[in-house]
Amino acid sequence: MKIYIGSDHGGFDLKQELLGSLSALGTSLGKSFEFKDLGCYTSESVNYPDLAKLVCESVLDDYKKLPHFTASEDALSYESVGILFCGSGQGMAMKANKYQQIRAGLCWNSEITTLAREHNNANILCLPGRYINSPVALEMVRIFLTTPFAKGRHSIRVDKIANTI
Numbered sequence: 001m002k003i004y005i006g007s008d009h010g011g012f013d014l015k016q017e018l019l020g021s022l023s024a025l026g027t028s029l030g031k032s033f034e035f036k037d038l039g040c041y042t043s044e045s046v047n048y049p050d051l052a053k054l055v056c057e058s059v060l061d062d063y064k065k066l067p068h069f070t071a072s073e074d075a076l077s078y079e080s081v082g083i084l085f086c087g088s089g090q091g092m093a094m095k096a097n098k099y100q101q102i103r104a105g106l107c108w109n110s111e112i113t114t115l116a117r118e119h120n121n122a123n124i125l126c127l128p129g130r131y132i133n134s135p136v137a138l139e140m141v142r143i144f145l146t147t148p149f150a151k152g153r154h155s156i157r158v159d160k161i162a163n164t165i
């Protein structure tokens with residue numbers, strides 16, 4: 001599975017701390033994850049929508065190679081997801097959710113992350129770099145990458161998210 005990662009300066013420190021632990025996470029889960037850090041690469045101030053755009057468009061480019069796409073099919077089965085970090089996680093989520101096939105969840109603990117996958121079939125995890133520490137974030141990433149979409153009644157609801165109003 002490809003995991004595209006991006007942050008602004010507000011999420012940079014947490015992103016860097018997590019990058020060191022992510023390959024071990026893949027090994028411990030017995031899964032082959034390909035983590036791609038799309039920046040930012042320093043703590044210099046940048047605009048978070050630019051990084052959200054890079055990550056979302058990378059995920060969506062991978063989706064284009066697939067024969068079909070439905071919002072209610074488990075996003076993990078598409079083998080391409082994203083993780084975005086900013087100070088609050090909020091701006092990244094707002095930008096990412098502008099893309100019709102993206103469901104970005106702003107999460108701050110394990111339970112919310114589980115629900116973002118089980119109920120909302122999130123394909124982007126947004127993390128608030130200034131409000132959570134790296135052990136908490138690592139556990140949330142583990143949950144995000146391993147929790148299946150529950151389908152059933154939730155399929156109807158995520159299909160409705162994809163519908164334009």
Ligand code: RB5
Nearest residue numbers: 010086087088089090091
């Ligand atoms: C940057 O100062 C901050 O606004 C950004 O990281 C994020 O929190 C935006 O939502």
